Amino acid sequence: MPLSRRAFLAGVTATGGALVVGFGPARAQTVPNADRFLGKSLAPDAVDSYLVIHADGAVTIFTGRVDLGTGHRIAMRQIAGEELDVAPERIALIEGDSALTPNQGATGGSYGVARGGSQLRRAAATARQALLALGAARLARPETDLELADGQVRVRGGGPSATYAELLGDKPFNVKLDPKAPYKAADRFRFIGKSLPRPDVPEKVTGTHRYVHDVTLPGMVHARVIRPPMDGGVLTAVDESSIGNIPGVRTVRQQSFLAVVADREWDAVRAAAALRTSWTPGPPAAGIGGRDQARVYDDMKAGRVVRDQEVAKRGDLGALTAPPAGTRTLSAEYRWPFQTHGSMGPSCAVADVKADRATLWSSSQGTHNLAGTCARVLGLERPRVRVIYVDGAGSYGPNGNDDAGMEAALISKAVGKPVRVQWSRQEEHGHDPKGPAQLLQLRAAVDPDGQVTAWETRAWLPVATANLPHLPLLSLDAAGLPQTPGRSTGLIYQNIDPPYAVGGLNAVVHWLAEAPLRTSAFRAPGKVANTFAVESFTDEIAALARVDPVEFRLRRLGNARGVEVLRRCAAKMGWQPRPSPGPVNRTGAVLTGRGIAYVHYKHDETIVAMGMEVAVERATGTIRVTRVVCAQDCGLMINPDCVQAQLEGNIIQTISRTLHEEVVFDRDRVTSLDWASYPILTFTEIPALEFDLVQRLDQPSLGVGEAASTPVPAALANAVFDATGVRLRTVPFRPERVKAALAGS
């Protein structure tokens, strides 16, 4: 029975069919008539959940994880095409549709290829095995005589053949993923390892790529949510007459959740600006406290600790608590501020809520999770809510997208029409959940031979981001609706301990009950700040011991792949061994230096070494990064150019975070509400970028979306130290702060 017929009989009612109307054929992201697949298998352990072979020999694949501008959608085609021996251009991809794609978990943790891709590869390898069995039956030959090639099962060395379409066309496999199904050997790769171009780039460059912001439905109205002047504020009055001169505008209110709705978007924008409202302060949301920016790090140290977590412990810290004669100790405190995801397009979503079903178009990184949350809030059964992923502006963790989706759903339910919610720039900067502030104190003991005999890390981190059951949504608090469980917000404690051989080691997290702002995962969650601390401190120890920073690390690395990456980075950089700081004349107008940092992401994933060259202008304190050299081992690279693009993004974005970025807030709310008050790196500040990427065809793929972010701040700080002899331990390294540090040295 054809899938579309089965879907019809399955009685699935949620539909995304209206969207197809707005899309032309053969879009990179959108498959025409995707609804014909409704009712297909979604079980993560079934081959049919991941791929369908059509009567014409083309293939459609289904991935729960999505492409955030990362190249995921070409990599998935390469993986499936390789195992199935089908050219990637014959493969269509449906991603992140809660009614059509298996729930492979939210897109995050750098696991798109590493986990999502390996599930797809397992499915395709199992399908390959099944096709061989079908071919053997059809051709009456043993499987060992057969091979797969270009959409056919054929007898090796010539002879009869059968196309996949003849063997299966559009019918389900009805087999489970076979963990023993063999992968194609690396020496026969045709697509994996090639830098195939991404299918979405031509549309993005010509303005024809459809973003969630561009989705329109018949009868759709435009909404803007009205935010309180203080977070958690209680709405006391709405003066409807203040927008009476704007035709066709109405308000939607549920307790303190307030929105304006209009047929035309500009009228909604005008009404949101004109509407007069009154608010009084309400109680702070759960987990929010200590909102004095001037005291943010002091408040963390004095904050209520929920529990302590011992992340790593080996030996004892006797060399620190009772240092033997000749042992030197050092300590340092590193500070990381609140930062915003800063997506270029403010969050947006479209929802069409009916009495018995709901459909959302969203760029959520977790469409399955959002569907579950919406179902509970709307009082619908889970299969009656469908969330369809459509690209948004790049997100690097949960920004305002899930909030916008829930808001669109609530408003659509209230007005009985499809609703598009578009956040303003001020809403995105003010209300996206933030990457949290982090505070780390490190101590070490160094014996007369330069050995690190003890290392201690203490980290103060808000527990709100450590696998809280859900990310609280703004609209639910405002509307007096219960928050619903089902979210995870990132493992921010990882990499607080060094990757190097040290004597006694103790690394502890003090989990804080409260944070001043709502938090969520932000690219390489927690590990950017943690690696900043660990790799800066490693540099401080090397400087104390008067040992070259590369040599210091190499002597203490037990990991052969790590050693190779660090050596390759240093070689490409032309690293001259000597201790830091450099023997430079510090009276010049511009001081230059080099620094290095290393990370083994999460201690068992991708390995990155990063060298950096900087120029520091003494009069102004302005830092320019002039050159970055990055070596990385992420195992098997499916598409090396996409890997490199991710590294470029990691590096540039994290230089921006390190040099410029800090959320500003007062006791009421965030006040850095635009790109002037929250500046990011511009085209004039981009350094020369050089890469040495290790390809390991025989190894599993590891993640690349995050790891190379983590060594950036320390490499930068270490280079500044090399140039100036001044150690920067508080991010961001803005000119006034750097100038003050230089003056104090």
Added chain:
Amino acid sequence: MAKVSLRVNGSTREVESADPDIPLLYALRDHLGLTGTHFGCGLAQCGACTVLVGGRAVRSCVTPTRAVGGQDVTTIEGLGTAARPDPLQAAFIAEQAAQCGFCTAGIVMSAKALLATTPRPTRHQVTEALAGNLCRCGSHDRVVRAVLRAAGVPGGR
């Protein structure tokens, strides 16, 4: 209702709005369906909404529609198509110079304006011309290479 007539990508179009000061961005996206131009900030800070008016790059989010009457407006859709990109767009494709791509249309339009007045720019001229276009994904290096490639400047660096 106020009616505003404007010339977009070679065609004369009419926009009807309750507000005569409707910004060009909303007229293009919501009234004319030209969604290739993106809303990024509404404050003329990020460049995502950049279009050409009379050949000059302007921020459509703060430009009243009626202020461009009589001049030619060119949006990203007015250059080439995915199947037949114009040379600048082709260079962006060759360099794979986009990640999420949300800022890309505005960057292409700013670069288009640069190349119209400076056909063979230096790398420095490119980065200065694009200084008002923000990108969060970090595609900057590829973008600069793409613009230099389109200009026929060798090396890209």
